[in-house]
Amino acid sequence: MDQLATSSSKEKRILEALRENPQLLDCVYELAEISRNKIDDLEFADDAEEATVDAIQKTGKAVLEGWFEKKRDQVTEVWRSKRECREHEKKNFSGKHH
Secondary structure (H helix, E strand, C coil): CCHHHHHHHHHHHHHHHHHHCHHHHHHHHHHHHHHHCHHHCCCCHHHHHHHHHHHHHHHHHHHHHHHHHHHHHHHHHHHHHHHHHHHHHHHHCCCCCC
């Protein structure tokens, strides 16, 4: 696979992830702004470091919240599925031993 195709595939996956999580999009945008435009606004290295660390912390929080929500939904779905199976078994149980 050539470099352009690999880059395009990565870009598509990144864009999909950002569309799924607007909070993550905001964080990535903030990091991009720090690296591109805010350089003039940040006079000292400490200011740039603080802005970057803050943005990375927000990004980490957004990623973990998104992970938690997906995991919660998966667990809930498994629980519902098991519950439905048990309810179905109870309804069909005739009380006779085979």
